[in-house]
Amino acid sequence: MLRTRHGDVATPVFMPVGTAGTVKAVAHDRLETVGVQLILANTYHLYLRPGHERIARLGGLHRFISWPRSILTDSGGFQVFSHRDLRRISEEGVHFQSHLDGSRHFLTPERIMDIQHELGSDIVMAFDECTPYPCGQTDAEVSMLLSMRWARRCLARWRELDDGSRGLFGIVQGGVYPGLRQASVESLREMGFSGLAVGGLSVGEPKNLMYETLAYTLPQLPHESPRYLMGVGSPRDLVRCIAMGADMFDCVLPTRNARNGCLFTSEGRILIKNACYAEDPGPPDPQCECLTCRRYSRAYLRHLFMAGEHLSAVLNTIHNISFYLDMMHKIRQAIASNSFGGWLEGSDKFPD
């Protein structure tokens, strides 16, 4: 259980991604109905548009987007480093150009804390350098050490800004190198964050390498505070990573795939454009009770997708988020009743 100023969040928890202050295509009452307690918003995107100062003048992010429950903001590190041609890193911070209009910006760990403070996030992430895959050990070490120095600066600034009512999470880096991951965890534990996240995974590495890295990284994270695995993953990944000790997740998979016509169901992935669904009167997932599955058929969803209708993204996204949230709800029940072991054994049957 996480407790934020905007309510309790049962863990393990999956956070739908609301990049620009909206979980794409879905109105907030739908998210509430599905049981979403916590969404992730992207600092980088909100900083550029509509601007954190504007959001602050409008009463902060919760009020601006009209979301009364909890919000975690990432630090923008991943986004800044994704646009590799547009940025230049120094010890002090990052110079980069906006992907929207080419305007030039300079962000430091301190400034990133200021921005997230102005947004009013419940959970704030430290600014880190997210190393790509592949990345040699020397580069990974230099980058990790920079991220650790930045983490310390984030923490120092955050203590000036916050009264302790909001969480600041540190981010473990170190690529796929056990020694670096261990050193990173040790640095961050010593600094005293309210939670730790594992970053730098799900960035293109083979999945077995991700699991190897998690196998030696997750056990080192403190058990008394949240352990957030960033950017992961498929339903199958969630089951397996929860078994390994992670208890917070975010991923664009359910929302992005929904817009591309890919539905997660208890029978596996469904590509709704496939001709076999053209006259299928059944619901997307017979075991799901979401708005989409209660009311609409695969045939209709296929039609909406083929016709390029807005409603396709809406209904598909409602279903995929419901599928993820429902799975997490059942996992929490299984953990409470000591029956989660069966989930792990049967994890092959979850969509990957």
Next chain:
Amino acid sequence: MLRTRHGDVATPVFMPVGTAGTVKAVAHDRLETVGVQLILANTYHLYLRPGHERIARLGGLHRFISWPRSILTDSGGFQVFSHRDLRRISEEGVHFQSHLDGSRHFLTPERIMDIQHELGSDIVMAFDECTPYPCGQTDAEVSMLLSMRWARRCLARWRELDDGSRGLFGIVQGGVYPGLRQASVESLREMGFSGLAVGGLSVGEPKNLMYETLAYTLPQLPHESPRYLMGVGSPRDLVRCIAMGADMFDCVLPTRNARNGCLFTSEGRILIKNACYAEDPGPPDPQCECLTCRRYSRAYLRHLFMAGEHLSAVLNTIHNISFYLDMMHKIRQAIASNSFGGWLEGSDKFPD
């Protein structure tokens, strides 16, 4: 009051346009909440995709799209004739090419009845030729007379198909020529349709010419059955045309404008992209109680629009449809209490 197999429809009524079996961007429960009793679907679009035979195999249009209330289908005349380069008209019917894939089709009045029968519409429209504007009197007369012969063929086929539980409406044509409109009305009245529609307006003519045409056409329509003004219009048009005797309307204006960021409000049209709304914390329309106005600010709606977010179309459309439906509800109340005269006098204040 209209009575269909799928419920009663209070008139005057505005029908949101659901071209391809979806009122664009809005899920059906939202339409139900707003009070939509009747939607319009496009025969031409559904015939081409996903195909009326497929829809019939899936149990008809209501079941296919999961809409339990009433549906009116247009005849496709307007769409066929809109694609002027793609069609060739004969006495027998219309040869045309699909705007989707160039495939060739031949539709006759009889076939159009068959298609709407298979769709299972509650209210079926006769197949007519919709004359463009401008159109000379001779052309308008030739076209109108063809539409009248087609109307008779539609009626003959419909009597073979239907048990009388569904309505078939004839469509008055005749351009902007009083004599032609009168002749058309007389032909249709004599044939015995369950309702009449005024077609061939709102096709690019100056608005005063539309009103002139309505001023002599609407009074000739039978008062004991529905009088449907096709493709009209703005909120101001609705008030004025109701005063002239029309009691059914459809128009893409509220839905299409919503997607383009234009909101209808009690204070007039709002173009949400305008910079003046960037930090406006108020609702789109302070007098509206729709989901959008209860929860979201102009500032947030502007942000969604500028960021090209799916949710922009969703929330704007919910508001615009609510605005139209709420206005019609209040007009029905005013008519019932004999106070509609005041609405007409103040019609200038409604958005045009």
